[in-house]
Amino acid sequence: MNMNQTVPSIDPALLAGNRQRLADHTATHFLWQVQAGVGTITLNRPERKNPLTFDSYAELRDLFGRLKYAEDVTVVVVQGAGGNFCSGGDVHEIIGPLIALKAPELLMFTRMTGDLVKAMRACPQPIVAAVDGVCAGAGAIVAMASDLRLGTARSKTAFLFNRVGLAGCDMGACAILPRIIGQGRASELLYTGRSMGGEEAERWGFFNRLVAPDALAEAAQALAADLAAGPTFANGITKTMLHQEWAMTIEQAIEAEAQAQAICMLTEDFSRAYHAFVAKQRPRFEGN
Structure with missing residues (x-):
């Protein structure tokens, strides 16, 4: 290919409908920052170990959906504030209200949570999860749906759906988790709901590697920056x-x-x- 060859310009009307800048986007239910092509999502309710709500589920789903059109984000980091990743769906703001809903509304909720995972898998940006402390329920799913996972030895990852009387087949867990750690190990976690420690999670292949808690955010950003510098x-x-x-x-x-x-x-x-x-x-x- 001739390096002096002029690259044809793209029709502005086509760009307008298929390219967006997300650096100036302001998130409502979590923190969002873009720097040097790396978009960072910080779940920011540290006093409750960063649980998800109906609102944050929907906003995360919509943001990941928009990322397929982003021209200024090439890698995404997901992390939690205050030494924990995510404790799952908020007991008071999600679990409690679900008890009173009928089937159509319940299906609306479960489809919304599944759509978050679909959007994470469909966006072209590699997603790096930085997991420290509690990583439970929907939080474990968000980590699972990411492309790469960095953890700490003190992290505790639990797919605890059966502990609240639900099946382990939540948000794609029965399809995705066995592909990461194997059918037998996934079956154990989904049937028992027990916590998987950080060293065990690394040994089983859930975490790509472990880092010290005080170095986790920096390590995730360094990995993301390396990916952002690639093709x-x-x-x-x-x-x-x-x-x-x-x-x-x-x-x-x-x-x-x-x-x-x-x-x-x-x-x-x-x-x-x-x-x-x-x-x-x-x-x-x-x-x-």
Whole structure:
């Protein structure tokens, strides 16, 4: 590819409908910050170990839905304030009210929570969960639905749905968790609802690695920054294929990857990487 070749401009009308800037977005029910391509979500109710409410579920779902159109966010970090990740659905603001609802409203709720996981898996940005302290119920699901997970030795992750009389099949847990830690281990956690300690979670493959609690936020940001400096368009393709290939045969997956990789070979980043290699330099990826 000729490096002096002029890249055709994109129709502004097309950009207007498919590109958004989220750096100036203000979240209502959690903290949101964008810096150098990394968007950070901080669940910020530390006095209650950062539980989710009807409002925060919906706002998280909508934000992750918008991320597929974001031009200024290439990686997302999810963390909790005050030494805990997330204690799950708020007992008083969610669990209590659910007791009084009828089937149509209950299905509205369970579909909303499932839509959060769908939006997390559908957004092209890799999601890094920084898990410390309590990570329970829906909090464990949010960590599970992320692409990479950093934890601490003191963290306690629990899919505790059966402890409140519910099935472990919540928000995709029966589909996703076995793919991370294996069927037998996932079955144990979902049947018993017990807590999984940090060292056990790393040993089982739930956490990519453990870091000290006071270094967790920095480590998550460093990992996110490393991903943001990479070929972000190609990373988005990788995330898409990791998700879509669950439902493919090996033959279908190989063909799908052939098509996806051919698309990546058309990017400027692929050309940049080649010319940098020839010049014995480190490539500077721009995500196009």
